[in-house]
Every structure is written in structure tokens, then in C-alpha cells.
Amino acid sequence: xxKAFQGEHLLPGHLGQAFVIxxxxxxxxxxxxxxxxxxxxxxxxxxxxxMARLAFYANSISILGVVVCLFYVIYNHxxxxxxVWSYTSRSLPVYYIVSGFWNGQEGGFLLWTxxxxxxxxxxxxxxxxxxxxxxxxVSLSQLWLASxxxxxxxxxxxxxxxxxxxxxNSGIDAPxxxxxDYLSFIKDGQGMNPLLQNYxxxxxxxxxxxxxxxxxxxxxxxxxxxxxxxxxxxxxxxxPYALFAAMILGTGVIMGSLWAYESLSFGGFWAWDPVENAxxxxxxxxxxxxxxxxxFKNTGHSYFTGTMxxxxxFVMVLYTSxxxxxxxxxxxxxxxxxxxxxxxxxxSYIVVxxxxxxxxxxxxxxxxxxxxxxxxxxxxEFWMFVGAIFLGxxxxxxVLVTSIPVWNAIFGTKVAPPTDLVGHYNxxxxxxxxxxxxxxxxxxxxxxxxxxITRFFITTGxxxxxxxxxxxxxxxxxxxxxxxxxxxLVMLGSIYSILxxxxxxxxxxxxxxxxxxxxxxxxxxxxxxIGALIAAGTRGVVSKNExxxxxxxxxxxxxxxxxxRENVMIYKNEPVKMGDYTVTYLGDSVAAPKRYFRVDxxxxxNDGKIAEExxxxxxxxTNPQAGSEPSPVPDTKxxxxxDLYTHITALPVAKQPTSSESEEAAAxxxxxxxxxxxxxxxxxxxxxxxxxxxxxxxxxxxxxxxTLQNIPLTDSDYAFGxxxxxxxxxxTYQAEPVYMIxxxxxxxxxxxxxxxGLKLMLxxxxxxxxxxxxxxxxxxxxxxPWIVMRxxxxxxxxxxxxxxxxxxxxxxxxxxxxxxxxxxx
Amino acid sequence: MKKSSILGLVxxxxxxxxxxxxxxxxxxxxxxxxxKKTESELRVIGxxxxxxxxxxxxxxxxxxxxxxxKDNKGEECKVVFAGTKPQDFEHSEQIVLTGQxxxxxxxxxxxxxxxxxxxxxxxxxxxxxxxxxxNI
Numbered sequence: 001x002x003k004a005f006q007g008e009h010l011l012p013g014h015l016g017q018a019f020v021i022x023x024x025x026x027x028x029x030x031x032x033x034x035x036x037x038x039x040x041x042x043x044x045x046x047x048x049x050x051m052a053r054l055a056f057y058a059n060s061i062s063i064l065g066v067v068v069c070l071f072y073v074i075y076n077h078x079x080x081x082x083x084v085w086s087y088t089s090r091s092l093p094v095y096y097i098v099s100g101f102w103n104g105q106e107g108g109f110l111l112w113t114x115x116x117x118x119x120x121x122x123x124x125x126x127x128x129x130x131x132x133x134x135x136x137x138v139s140l141s142q143l144w145l146a147s148x149x150x151x152x153x154x155x156x157x158x159x160x161x162x163x164x165x166x167x168x169n170s171g172i173d174a175p176x177x178x179x180x181d182y183l184s185f186i187k188d189g190q191g192m193n194p195l196l197q198n199y200x201x202x203x204x205x206x207x208x209x210x211x212x213x214x215x216x217x218x219x220x221x222x223x224x225x226x227x228x229x230x231x232x233x234x235x236x237x238x239x240p241y242a243l244f245a246a247m248i249l250g251t252g253v254i255m256g257s258l259w260a261y262e263s264l265s266f267g268g269f270w271a272w273d274p275v276e277n278a279x280x281x282x283x284x285x286x287x288x289x290x291x292x293x294x295x296f297k298n299t300g301h302s303y304f305t306g307t308m309x310x311x312x313x314f315v316m317v318l319y320t321s322x323x324x325x326x327x328x329x330x331x332x333x334x335x336x337x338x339x340x341x342x343x344x345x346x347x348s349y350i351v352v353x354x355x356x357x358x359x360x361x362x363x364x365x366x367x368x369x370x371x372x373x374x375x376x377x378x379x380x381e382f383w384m385f386v387g388a389i390f391l392g393x394x395x396x397x398x399v400l401v402t403s404i405p406v407w408n409a410i411f412g413t414k415v416a417p418p419t420d421l422v423g424h425y426n427x428x429x430x431x432x433x434x435x436x437x438x439x440x441x442x443x444x445x446x447x448x449x450x451x452x453i454t455r456f457f458i459t460t461g462x463x464x465x466x467x468x469x470x471x472x473x474x475x476x477x478x479x480x481x482x483x484x485x486x487x488x489l490v491m492l493g494s495i496y497s498i499l500x501x502x503x504x505x506x507x508x509x510x511x512x513x514x515x516x517x518x519x520x521x522x523x524x525x526x527x528x529x530i531g532a533l534i535a536a537g538t539r540g541v542v543s544k545n546e547x548x549x550x551x552x553x554x555x556x557x558x559x560x561x562x563x564x565r566e567n568v569m570i571y572k573n574e575p576v577k578m579g580d581y582t583v584t585y586l587g588d589s590v591a592a593p594k595r596y597f598r599v600d601x602x603x604x605x606n607d608g609k610i611a612e613e614x615x616x617x618x619x620x621x622t623n624p625q626a627g628s629e630p631s632p633v634p635d636t637k638x639x640x641x642x643d644l645y646t647h648i649t650a651l652p653v654a655k656q657p658t659s660s661e662s663e664e665a666a667a668x669x670x671x672x673x674x675x676x677x678x679x680x681x682x683x684x685x686x687x688x689x690x691x692x693x694x695x696x697x698x699x700x701x702x703x704x705x706x707t708l709q710n711i712p713l714t715d716s717d718y719a720f721g722x723x724x725x726x727x728x729x730x731x732t733y734q735a736e737p738v739y740m741i742x743x744x745x746x747x748x749x750x751x752x753x754x755x756x757g758l759k760l761m762l763x764x765x766x767x768x769x770x771x772x773x774x775x776x777x778x779x780x781x782x783x784x785p786w787i788v789m790r791x792x793x794x795x796x797x798x799x800x801x802x803x804x805x806x807x808x809x810x811x812x813x814x815x816x817x818x819x820x821x822x823x824x825x
Numbered sequence: 826m827k828k829s830s831i832l833g834l835v836x837x838x839x840x841x842x843x844x845x846x847x848x849x850x851x852x853x854x855x856x857x858x859x860x861k862k863t864e865s866e867l868r869v870i871g872x873x874x875x876x877x878x879x880x881x882x883x884x885x886x887x888x889x890x891x892x893x894x895k896d897n898k899g900e901e902c903k904v905v906f907a908g909t910k911p912q913d914f915e916h917s918e919q920i921v922l923t924g925q926x927x928x929x930x931x932x933x934x935x936x937x938x939x940x941x942x943x944x945x946x947x948x949x950x951x952x953x954x955x956x957x958x959x960n961i
Contacts, residue, residue, distance in 0.1 A: 331854075331870065331921055334937060374827050382828065389836055397843045404851070418850035419866040419923050419934075428843065565907045569887040629913050649909040650883055788887045788909055 005168070007183040008080045009073070013164040016069030017151075020162060023062035023113070024146035030055035031143055034136035038228070049132060053124060056135065059142055060117040066110060066149070067101075070163050074100055079186045082170040083107070083163045089191035099201040100192055102209075105325055105340055106149060106163035111206060113145035115213035123217065130237060133224035134217075141216050144349045148342065161340045194593060194621035195631050200259035204252065208279070211249030212317050215282055217241040218289070219314035219353075222307050226360040231303070231369050235293050238310065240818045242290040245313075247811035249283045254804045265632045265647040266334075267566075267792055268536060269800070272425040274333040277402045278320040281395055286313040288391035295381040295388075298448045302385050303369050304361075309392065311357040316395070318353060322346040328405050332417060378453050380446040387439035394432035401425070426536075430486045433529055437493030440522045441467075441500040463503070467496035478795060479538045487537055494526040494533070501526070514817045521810025524803045531799025535643075542579045542644065542791035543568040566792070567649050572785040573729050573755050574694065575602075584729075585787050586615070587755070593622040595630065597787055599646055601637070616646045618789065642795040650788035676759055676777035683766065683773045692778055694756065695728035702765075702772060705738060717742045720765060722772055728756035737762040737774070750777075757784045857902040860926040866934065869922045871896035873914070881910045894920055894931075904931045911938055 033052030040048055070083070074097055079085040087103035088096075102111050120138045127134050151162025167186070168177040176182050192201075218238040225234030256279065261269035270276060289309030295302050323329060326343045361368075375382040401424070404417050418424045442460045445451075471492045475481040481488055501522040508516040543566055570576045575584040586598040596619045605611040614637050620630035634647035682690045690697040705719035713719060719740040726733040738749040739762040750761045757779035764773035855867045874893040881890045890906045892914075904922060917938035924933035 330939065331919075332937075374829060377828060386832060389832065393836065393839050393843070396840060397847075400843065401847055414853050416852045416854045416868040418847065419852050419868060420850070424847075424850055428846065565888045567887040567909050569883040631912060650881065650887070652883075786883065788883045 004180065005080075005183070006181045008166075009076070009078045012069045012072050012078070013081060013166065016066050016073070016164045017162060019062040019065035019069060020146070020149050020151075020164070023059050023066065024143065024150055026055045026059035026062060027139055027143040027146045030059055031136060031139040034132055034139055038132040038136055052132075052135065052139070056120055056124065056139060059139075059146070060121060063110070063114050063117050066163075067114060070107070070110065071101060073164075077189070079189050080167055080183055081163075082165045082167045085167050085186065085189045087190065087192055089189040091188075092192060092197075095199075095202055096192055096197055099196070099205070102205045103192060103196065104163070106161050108205065108209065109145055109148045110163065111209040112213050113142060113149070115210045116142055116145065116216060119214060119217055127237075130221065130224055130234070133228050134220040137220035137223045138216055141353070144352070148345065158341060159345065161342060195264060195633075197621070198259065198263045200255065200263065204255045204259055207248060207255055208252030211245060211252040212282065212321070214241065214245040214248055215286055215314050215317045218245060218286070218310045222310045223356065223360060226307070226364050229364070229367065231364075231367070235297055235306070236822060239290065239293050239297065240815050240822065242286055242293065242310065243811055243815045243818060246283065246286050246290055247808055247815070249286065250811075251804070251808055253279050253283060254801075258801065262636065263633050265634050265649075267645070267647075267790065268539070269797070270532070270536065272422055274329045274402045275324050277398045278323045281320055281399060282313050282316040284391050284395040284398075285309055285316050288388035288395075289313055291384050291388040291391075295384050299375070299379075299381045300369070301371050301375050301381050303371070305385065305388070307368075308361070309388065311361070315350060315354045315357065318346075318350045319399075322350055323402070323406075328409060330405070332405055376450050378446060378451045378456060380443055380448045380451075383439055383443045383446060387436055387443065390432055390435045390439070394429060394436070397428055397432070398425075427484055427486055430484075430490045434486060434489045434493045437490065437497045437526060437529060440525065441493065441497040444500045444504050444519070463499050464496055467492055467499055470495050478534050480534060483537050487533055490529060490533055494529045498523050498526040517810050517812075517814030517817050519810070520813055521807050524805070524807025524810050527799050527803030527806060529803070531796055531801070531803055535794040535797035535800060538795055540579070540793035540795070541566045542581065542793050543789060544578065566790045567788050568790070569650075569786055569788045572757075573731060575729060578791060579793075583791070585785075588785075594619045594633070595622065597648060599787075599789065601644065616644070618647045620648055620651070638798075640798065642793055643797050644791065644793055646789055646791045648787055649790050652786060675779060675783050677780050679761075679775045679777045681763060681773050681775045683764075683769070683771050685771050690774060690776060692758070692776055695726065697760070697774070697776070698725045698727070699723075699772065699774065700725050711740075711742070713742075720762065722762045722774065724760060724774070726753050726756055726758060726760075728753070728758070731755070735760050739763070739765055856896045856898045857900045857926070857931060858898070860931060864925060866923060866925045869894070869896050869931070871920055871922070873917055873920055874901060875915065879910065879915065891930075894922065902931050903929065904933050906933045906936055911936055914938060
């Protein structure tokens, strides 16, 4: 019999696990039923369809059940569950408890299967004659996702990983877990990685997973079209969904990059990390596929390419998931994801869906409506097709390089990515971007099927000339021309694309409003590229103690872990000139788990007046885990045309004593002299000035004290206070050290001015000379509080974010248009 | 010749160009002894020698960090990085360095540290929890 462990709440876990199994079973039944409903030749027999729908509803409801159970155990802090213990803690605010839900991989799968279920329910309502074959594919995908959550041993291998795994069964090597009362020792969970405690964690994963999940819809339509031999019909149906997938996936990816930019400190919005690259594979392919589908819809050309790209886009979703979850990227990615030991299960997901796609294409090859006629050279369809191919090539390059660890695993090689990886990606991807932007530009002047050639060349040439005239001042003003020539060409392409699409938009506003969607999306895309190009390419390092910002040589070359030669150490209250700014570290404050550092930026105009002043508060997050160092979080001042980004890169190792502590130490008479340079005694009169490293001290007055804290003073005792005014780095502080004669003993009470790093003592009174002796202890440079920080200037980065928003609007307009077309035809 | 065939050729040519450009730039994971033989940049995988000093003194140079790494063949070398100490560097289980040998020091332009404990802290914290319970 099992031992009875005390204090466990097993019911929600059992219930949740039952729902997981149920969702798997229901997905299986739904797949089989939809399959037979599709192949059933008796049109009047709806029994399979009814069963399939019921099974799919059961699947959806059990997924909801899993979600509720998981949320219940997380919300109630049931740390007997490994998932709850690993990713949450009692101190987490509620909105992070929500995001603790998808902190682990199991939660990610759950989110994915949840969205897929939502999309499935929409399809059941909307797909009509397509429901049976399309839902067969969606259900099959649900089946695989459900299997990822099962977490049972089957024929010696573990299938999936359950979010309801108990801590004591999780394989953690700790004897305490076998004690019956182990839960009374586990008071709190591990908590969420502080870097994830950010509002982006609440909205980014659901968006990205909705994007990934929605790629299954056009894929299912493509499979259904091939399977049911309705080769041409599926395309018009799939276009709105493909637009939706491209829109949401793009939004999710950009959200991730905005998150990285705002709150992670690698100093940028895109680092070509394998996990980041993997997230855009499906986006590039679905975007390419979408364009070819539109070509086919309008002209009947390029059927095979369009179908293949749509099929490939979902395979890419699965491949992305494999790359980031299998642990294979260990040596190339900074994103460490736990390897849950589901390597082959993830591979099987890819193999099955790739296999079905390839097999259907081969089996139906002879019947595919492939045109034998060549496209016209001067037709929109031909160049749209070329553009889609280049999107595919861009993805091909990313896949090729990002998958180096996969090639190593397959072929047993030991190839490492290029040493200058960032430069490699930048130059090659920029080349593709250049071709694609130019194509999105001049294709707008072409018509489907046939175009008047002379007019086309005149307009294209005219717009290209305008674009060049704009590009030249832009690249000179931003300094982009100093970099690899290809970046200037991308700039030209983007500006050209914006001009050409701007013309289309202007025409659209005059009447042909249905064309606005693509024009707006292309303009947004162009703006995004311009923003990314200038911000990343001419990123200025402000934290260099020298004049002016310079173009980053590292844009062509690997810029190291991110902060090579870009750090500046500054002492508290000592202004340092960096670029246009005078930067001062003012102090720090703690609001657990964050410790904020106030960094003041001042810019003076030519007359020496302050033209601009702001305070940034970069902070470090204390990690709850023992021995872990705090994680830096940047702070950014956003201007309309540029951003000033600052983060902490190093701090003094030992904790700086807070001012109250040092005062206390002084009050207790403890010697903290070792923290100071050897003292210097000055014999001076009232009104005189003492100089020290960063300023001066004026002796304002000498006063006889009536009382002295809690020391009783009699008439025969003397206590004198020296009123001192300390001016350090332009700031004024007051201090009053005291000298006391009590009985036959003399005492001196030092006063510290922490901000100036001073300890001041009144050590002697010399009445015959009318002078006093002030002893000045000054902290050596390295005992003063300091920070090492890195400040970067990102010019025109708002173009990137604004471009994204515009692109999303364009996608939305296009979705409305295509939906309307579906209804009218 | 059909335009689609021309396009196909362009695609194949581009793909080959991409592969060649990757192949010519791709490196292999090497050791410090390999690094001593060449002047070009390469990647070395190794482990931090935790017995030896990690040197970073912001007051002297905020962009100088040095440490010792033992590569996978067991050879040890001093590594210099022109930046600050990466977070939780001491806890790293594996380090991937990109850089080149200058004299007897390996000058890294890029450091990738792997600290699996950051995300799967299972072992560490159960013991910590135990230590706490012992105090009660």
C-alpha cells in the first residue's frame, strides 16, 4: 500500500490528469470520426460527423478542465505539484500567477492546444462543407498536442510531461521527499525567474501561441483540398486564415523583441539567437505562401508553390517547437529551455505531418492544376511569385544556420556557427530584405496578367529616382553609409516600397478602398525595416567617456556578449561627461525584489544652461535563489526620434553600507577608519576653507552645545560643535562634528557625509590661536559607492514599433476584404 | 528557356551561394592549442576553473575581465574579455568562447555561458529548503 503523505491535495491533480487523458482520448475519437465522416460516401449519414463534433467538444471541454485544474493548484500554492513549485511562489502577484501558468513547457503546450481548440470550434461553425476534412487534420494535431501532456510510461518510454506531476515523483534527488510530512518543509515554491516578471510575460506567450496555433488552419485547408481533390476551392477559404496567422505570429514575434528591448539587458531588440530565429521561420513561410495563394486566386498560376509553402509553414511551426523544446540548441542559444526528454515525440510530430504533406503531394501530383503556360514577365503574378520565393530563401538561410546543432547531431560533425555570426546574418538577411522590399515596391505598378511596359518603366523609374533622392540624405544623416553597402540598399528598397505603396494607398483612398490592406501592410513593413536598420546599425554607445556618438563597428562584426568596451564606471555624485550628456549616479533605493539606481542625465546647451534633464532608474532584480546574482533590468528614456537606454553591468561585490548603518557605527564609536584614506588634520580659523579631492569645506561657526544626544552635560563640561558646510561636486551638505571635554577626558564625535564620502572630526580647539583642528577622513575612490553602467542610444527605433502597428492594421484591412470576397462569391 | 526555369536556376544558385558563404565562414569547436596555431577567430568550449581568480576591478578598467578556462582537452588558458563579468558567471557549467589567441591570453569577443541551474534549480533549492527546516 502507498504511504499516506500528509497535507497533499491530490484531488485537483487527479482530476486534471483525468482531463488530460480525456482530451487525448477525445482527440483520438474526433480524428477517427472526422476521418470516417469525410470518407463516408453516404451523404445522408451524419452519425460520424455528430460523433466527431461531440468528441471535439469533449476535447475542448477537457482542455478547459485541465486549464482550470492547473490554475487552481497554482492559485492555491499547492507546492506538492512540481509545476507549481518550480514556477511560482507565494509572493507572486496574481497577474504573474496567471503567467506562471505558461512558464513551463507543459503550460506552453496547454496554451497551444487551447488556442487550437478555440480555432477548431470556430471552424466547426464556419467551415461548412470543409468541416470534415479540415477538422480531421486539426483533430490529429490536437491528438499530438494532447500526447505531449500525458506524462505516462508506455513501453518503457515516457510519453509527454504532465503539469500535474507531483514533486515527490519528479525525480528530484532529495531524501526529504520520502518523509511522510515532507510538505511541512516545503513552505514556498521556486518562484518565477525575475526576468520573466514583466507584463510582457502576461501577454507575449498567449499571442505567440495563438499565432503558432493558427498556422494549422491554412495547412488543414491545403491538406483537405488535396485529399478531397477540391484543388482550387480551398485557396480562397484559406487566405483569410493565412492572413490572420501571419498577423498574429508577426505581432507575437515583435512583442518578444520589444520585451527583450525593454526589460532584458542584452542591449537591443534582436540578437539572432537561434530561438528568436526559429520564431520567424513559420512567419516567413506563411507570408510567402499567402502571396502565392493570392497569385493563384487571381491568375491560376503557381499552384504547386503556394500549396507547398502553406504545407511547409505548419511543418516549420513544428520544427520551431522542436528546436526550442528539445534542448538541441544547448551550445548556441542563451535561451535555456528544460529538456523534458520528449526529443523523439517532438520529432514524430514533425515526421507525421511532413509525411502526410509529402505523400498527398506525390499521390495527387498528376491531378494538380499546374499551368504549363509561362507567366508574363511584366505581370504582377510573376514578381509576386519571385518575392515569395525570396521570402522562402531568406527562411532557408535562417534554417540552415540556426540548425547547425541539428546537422551536427545527424551527421556526427562538430561544426560551429560562424565566429562573426551577427554580421553573417545581418549581411545575408539584408540582401534578401533588399530584394523583397524592391519587389513589394515595383510590383504595385504591375497589373495581373499584362501591363503596359512603357508606362511601367516610366513610373517605376520615377519612383526609384525619388526614393534614391530621399535615401541619400537619410543614409548620410544617420551614418548608415559607413556600414556595409547592402544596408544602404535595404534603406533604398524600403523607402521605395513606402513610396510605391503610398501611391497605391492614395489611389485606394480615392475609391478602390479594397486595395488599401496590402498597401498599408507593405508601408508598415518598410517602416519596420527602416527602424530596425537605423536603430541597430547606427546604435550609439553613449557610455564612452568621449565626445560624440559613433557608428558601431560591431554591426558588421560580432559585438561580443553585448557590452565589450561599452561600460563606464561612475562614482556616486561625481558627474561624468558621456557624449552629449553629463551623467551622475545619484543613489539607489530598494523596493524588493528590485534595487533602483538613479542616474541623472543632463545636457547643456552652448551657453552652459541645462537644455534637458531626466533621471533614469535602471534596476537590478534580486534572484530568490541562493548564490545567484541579481539580474539587471534596463531603463529607457523614450524620445520621439530616439531612445536612450541604460543598464547596470557591474556593482561593488560587497554590499555598500547604507547611511543609517554607518551612522550607527559612528555613534557606537566603532572604528570604520579602515574605510578611509589616512586622515588629514587642518588647523584653521572660523570662516576658512579646507580643500579636498572633490570640493571644499567651509567652517561656518563654532558653537557651544547645550545638550548632546543622551549624554548628560554639567556646567564643567564643554561641548563644541563646528558648523561645517561641505561642497562636493557642486552639491552642498551640512555637518556638525562635536568636541567634548567631560571630566578630564576629551571626546570627539565624528560626522559622516556619505554622499561626499567624508568623515569629519573636530579634534582640537586651540583658544590662544583662535583656531580649531578639523580632521578630514576621505574615502578612497574604490570605497565610494559606484556603478558600472552601459548607455546606448537607439535612433529612430520608433519607426520599428510604429511600422509594426501599421503592418498589423494592413493585415486587418486585408482580412476584412478577403472575408467579404468569400461571402459575395 | 522558360522563365520558371530561369527562376529555378536563380533559386538554386542563391541557395548554393548561401551554403558556400556559410561553409566558408563556419568554424569548428576547437581547443586552446588549436587557437595558438592560428590568428583567426574560433570557438572554444570549456569549463571555468573555479579555483583560480576571476579578475574584475571596475576602478582600474570597467572593460577588463579575466578568468581561467579549461578546454575540453584539459588545457587551461587565461581568458580576457573586454567587458563586464556576465551574470552568474561563477555558476556556469559550460562556457563557449569566441575569440583569438593574443600572446598567451585568449581574447574573447563573445562569451556564452550555460547555467542550467538557473532554470532547473531542482537540486540546489531542495537542499536550501532542508537547511532552513533544520533551523526550525
